[in-house]
Amino acid sequence: MGRFFALLLLPMLLFGAVVKPFKWKDGESFLSFLERKKLPLSVYYNMDKEDQKLTEDIPYNANCQLLVDRKNIIRQILIPVNDELQLQIYYVPKKGYKMKVIPIISEEFKETLYLPLQTIPYDDILKTTGSKNLASVFVKMFKGRVDFRKGIKKGDPIVMVYTQKYRLGKPFSMPEVHGAMIEVGGKRYAVYRHTDGRYYDEKGAQYEKFIFKLPMRNPRITSRFTKSRFHPVLKRYRAHLGVDFGARPGTPILSTGDGRVSFAGYSRGYGKTIKIRHSNGLTSLYAHQKSFKSGIKSGSKVKQGQIIGYVGSTGLSSGPHLHFGMYRGSTPIDPLTVMKKKTEGFSGKEAKAFKAIRNKMDREFKAALTKKPVRKPYFDFHETYYVDTETLKPKPF
């Protein structure tokens, strides 16, 4: 009888479940989070090393969700690690809590934003789209080239062509801009994204000026950056949010750029770690060090190429190497995409490819300018859903 009642009771227990969105706190460790939520620490200790390391890369302010049932039992917690992977902590009756690394199911839409300016680009884009990310990306793209405080007149057009990811109807992660333009006093300025993922102006000159250098002399890459990869042998999702350089213990580690040390200490997964904040919103990270160069501590000013520490194998490391990470804000990015490369224009085949991209984008700009400035509304957001642990698809709870 008890079993029969339990079956009847189950839907009733689920009824009245609520999703509580929350943001990941700055500086919160995964273990202290579990403690705070009164969840068993075994959730952490049962993870394998790689997944444990992943928990250190949860960006602060990450949009997390917690699902509690009517009895106030936590049934699921979703914590995004980046825009492709998330940690799912879920409750299995009688067995307790488990944890899985699962992909984030998202939808992508290519959108075009056309705006006749009313005030300044940042405010207008924010007002129209509600996206701070989109507004700040636009401003960054024309920084140093267009002075938004001078010369702009009401009605000057801006166009942005981009892809935005949506998760359950809400935009998330940085928009990927394919091209953007602004007209100031009849003069048009445009930025194009090339196949290498970098931005160039009309003439094909690299727009962003990268100032970073590799953190080691004679570097040997042993593992590259990946946001989400299904490991065929382990049969699980993996991410590697940095680049590994194999090297002998004691090999000097160099600062990738000028900056200020924002952290020099021990972190559980990364071992002896140094973080350096650079001027343009980027932070570099150097993990598993044997020791720090004397005098290097939190607050130290460092120059590009300066020795900051030595290769080791501290933390959750399988052998001596440098794990080198790069973050825009708190979001991990591929460090190799911001290393110094060419700054001049293209030649040969690449010039042809760039020209084709530019011409196609120019046509999209033109088409956008003939339309009414409109924008798709966001979708409805399901407040109560659960990511199925087998199918990995969201379903109503």
Ligand SMILES: [Zn+2]
């Ligand atoms: Zn690594």
